[in-house]
Amino acid sequence: MPELPEVEALVRLLRPQLCGQQIRAVHVRHAIVLRPQTARQFRTRVLGRRIAAVTRRGKYLLLRLAPQDAGWMALHFRLSGAIFWFADHRLRGHVDVAWELERGTLAYADPRHLGRVHWLEHPEQSAGIRTLGVEPLTRAFTVARLQALLRRSRRPLKPFLMEQTQIAGLGNIYAAEALWHAGLHPKRRASSLKGVQVRRLHKAIVEVLRRGIECCLKPEPDLSNPEWTMPGIEAMLAVYQRQGRDCPRCGRRIRRIRQGHRSTFYCPGCQH
Ligand SMILES: [Zn+2]
Structure with missing residues (x-):
């Protein structure tokens, strides 16, 4: 997707x-x-x-x-x-x-x-x-802006990140990866984040998306092939669809849970 x-x-x-x-x-x-x-x-x-x-x-x-x-x-x-x-x-x-x-x-x-x-x-x-929210790779997406959005939300972090009216463009893959990079649990309430955690999440969102674009282009997909894919993304994934494997940061086993009809992947060892 x-x-x-x-x-x-x-x-x-x-x-x-x-x-x-x-x-x-x-x-x-x-x-x-x-x-x-x-x-x-x-x-x-x-x-x-x-x-x-x-x-x-x-x-x-x-x-x-x-x-x-x-x-x-x-x-x-x-x-x-x-x-x-x-x-x-x-x-x-x-x-x-x-x-x-x-x-x-x-x-x-x-x-x-x-x-x-x-x-x-x-x-x-x-x-x-x-109704789309802020574009996360523009200057409008500041730590203060993210903090304001988080404070107003009553949702857990993972569905919050996927809500297009808050931040535009994140889906199941990059929301899960950003939370892993930020060391935040997907079920944690968005409004509960402290300043340092907001900064970590902001940095993680921007970095995961930037790296994602690079990985989508390397190797470059052949758009004339009806079966084309972007296999480069595999290289950057830490948790998405990696349930049962070891966390690259702490070694604990990656878990898969259901959250709002979607699968969520996270590490119980280093995401709090
Ligand atoms: Zn871990």
Whole structure:
């Protein structure tokens, strides 16, 4: 499931390929991913436009269209959505929507059809984007800001970190890893953190996300392969999906628990 680092890595890989190119054709194979928009509405909005910018907000990949006022496309991947880049105009594998550009084809696919592709006048038009919290890799994400968010929350740390309206972009992987780096228990109440712990958590969030982006890009995924993955992330994981293995810091066994319908991974020896 793509979180901030995966989407940011895609932005960096796709930007040089897509920017400036005109959308020559739009193929909609499964219109369900466009809902509530129809294939016809979507096609009318994007056909003939140019891709002016490739950016990200939270876990959303955003494509700004040109000319001015041509709007945006917002792509959200949910659990199993993915994007592909083919250097020609031949589609491979399961594809829901494809954009034929001058020098290649961009494609979006989600076998479970939970992800979405929308045309928007402006990103803020989407409630999911409008309500996103602070971007953790910007200057706006300060220790004081994190402290204020933590104080106001009544939730345990792990679900707090995954709440997109608080901090945008963290999901199951990076929330678990950040808590391990900060030495904090996932069930601990967000509002109970002391100053030094807030600073530790802040540093851990930023470092885990930065390192995540690097690992997503090394080795670089081949976006033309319908089965592409980002195997580099494995190298940085301390607790995520490592239940039963030894903690790299204290040697105790990593545990897996259920927390709010999701799996949480942590070390009982060094996370308090
Ligand atoms: Zn440990």
